[in-house]
Every structure is written in structure tokens, then in C-alpha cells.
Amino acid sequence: xxxxxxxxxLDAVGPRLRALRRDRGxxxxxxxxxxxxxxxxxxxxxxxxxxxTLELLLPLSRVYDVPLDDLVGAPRTGDPRIHLxxxxxxxxxxxxxxxxxxxxxxxxxxxxxxxxxxxTPQTHEGFEWLYVLTGRLRLLVxxxxxxxxxxxxxxxxxxxxHWLGTADGKAVELLVLFGLQGVRAHLRTDPRxxxxxx
Numbered sequence: 001x002x003x004x005x006x007x008x009x010l011d012a013v014g015p016r017l018r019a020l021r022r023d024r025g026x027x028x029x030x031x032x033x034x035x036x037x038x039x040x041x042x043x044x045x046x047x048x049x050x051x052x053t054l055e056l057l058l059p060l061s062r063v064y065d066v067p068l069d070d071l072v073g074a075p076r077t078g079d080p081r082i083h084l085x086x087x088x089x090x091x092x093x094x095x096x097x098x099x100x101x102x103x104x105x106x107x108x109x110x111x112x113x114x115x116x117x118x119x120t121p122q123t124h125e126g127f128e129w130l131y132v133l134t135g136r137l138r139l140l141v142x143x144x145x146x147x148x149x150x151x152x153x154x155x156x157x158x159x160x161x162h163w164l165g166t167a168d169g170k171a172v173e174l175l176v177l178f179g180l181q182g183v184r185a186h187l188r189t190d191p192r193x194x195x196x197x198x
Contacts, residue, residue, distance in 0.1 A: 010052055013072050018046040020064045020071075035059035086110075097175075104179045111135070111165060111172040121161035127179050129155040130164075135172030139164050 021031055028039045035042075037056060044050035052072065061068045086093040091114075097106040109130075119140050130137075131153040139146045140163040141156045147167045148154060156162060158178075166172050 009072060011048060013052045013057075014046045014048040016071065017042075017060060017064075020066065021046070024064065026063075031060070031063060034063050104177050107176045107178070108133075109174050109176050111137070111174075113169060113171040114166065115169055116167065117165055119163040119165070121163040123161050124158050126158040127155065128158050128162075129153065129177040131175045133173040133175060135170055136167040137164055137172045137174060138167040 021028070028042050031037070031042055032039045037059060041050060041056070045052060045056060050056075057068060057071055061071050064071070086095045088094075091112070093110040093112075095108040095110070097108060098104070116138065119138075121140055130139075132148045132150050134150050136150075137148045139148055139154055140161070141154075142160045142162075146154070
């Protein structure tokens with residue numbers, strides 16, 4: 001147990017629900033239309049004026065695509081292992097490494113071995129940092145066509161047309177940090193050059 005009372009756990013549900021909804025770019029009306037829960041009930045739930053019940057949380061868990069335990073921030077008990085659930089998109093496996101709503105999200109991305117595909121660049125809001133763990137990655141950003149090997153990193157604004165895939169038909173594994181609001185990754189290698197906050 002993490003030392004919190006049941007009341008403390010339940011009090012944290014409202015802010016967590018609000019953060020999840022905003023992170024997904026949804027309005028109260030959007031969520032109400034999908035779940036059948038009224039806007040006023042959702043608003044009271046998010047502000048803490050209504051207690052969370054299983055009947056309210058189950059449809060929200062489905063809409064936000066998070067386990068019920070994560071939705072309520074229930075303390076973990078028993079098995080200390082982390083059970084990561086990959087999500088497949090565009091023929092690639094994304095393994096979420098971070099669980100909090102908002103901010104920077106971390107993923108392990110696995111591109112399977114296959115014939116190099118014709119690039120299909122995409123754009124969206126945000127900023128991405130990636131580090132190649134194994135294999136050779138082909139990365140297109142705007143007009144640039146790059147090949148990155150294990151140990152190399154790149155960062156770019158995702159509002160530029162971009163695409164990534166295998167450079168040579170072999171599997172590629174990489175770590176990805178993605179910030180929806182354009183949060184950039186900052187690396188400091190020498191603590192003597194790190195500035196104290198002003």
C-alpha cells in the first residue's frame with residue numbers, strides 16, 4: 001500500500017479524469033455523447049463534487065482507453081512486475097513506458113523486419129525525440145532523408161511532414177519521447193555546466 005486513505009485516493013480521481021479528457025482533446029459534451037453520462041455529472045465528477053462510482057468509471061475507462069486501476073490511481077499491491085501492453089499502429093508496435101496523462105510520453109517503438117516501404121509522411125502537433133536502440137532507422141523530416149544507426153538520436157517538430165521505417169529491411173527498436181505541446185528533450189552531460197534555476 002502507498003499509505004493513502006480511500007478518501008485520498010477518491011479525491012484524486014476528479015483531477016485525473018479532467019487531465020485525461022484534456023490530454024485527448026475532448027470536451028465534456030464529447031465525453032457525454034459517447035458515454036451517456038450527462039455533462040453536469042461529468043463536470044461534478046471532475047471538480048470533486050460527485051464521488052466516483054464503478055457505474056461512472058467503467059465507461060470513462062473505455063473512452064480514455066486506460067485500465068480502471070490507472071483511472072483511479074489505485075495503489076498497486078502484490079506482484080511488482082510492470083505489465084506493458086503494446087499497441088500496434090501503422091504496422092509498428094508501440095509500448096507505452098509512461099502512464100501519467102499530459103506532459104511528455106515515453107514509448108519503446110518496434111519496427112518489424114520487412115521490405116522497406118514507400119514513405120507516407122504524416123503531420124501532427126508536438127515535438128518528438130528518438131534514440132535508436134538496435135537496427136538502422138530511415139527517418140524523413142521535411143526535405144531531409146536520414147539513416148540513423150544504433151546509438152544515434154534525433155529530435156524534430158512533428159508539424160513537419162515526417163515518417164520512419166526500417167532502412168534495410170531488418171527490425172529496428174527505438175525509444176521515443178513525445179510531447180503534445182512541443183516540449184523538447186534537454187540533455188545535460190556535464191553537471192558542472194548545468195545552470196541552477198533562476
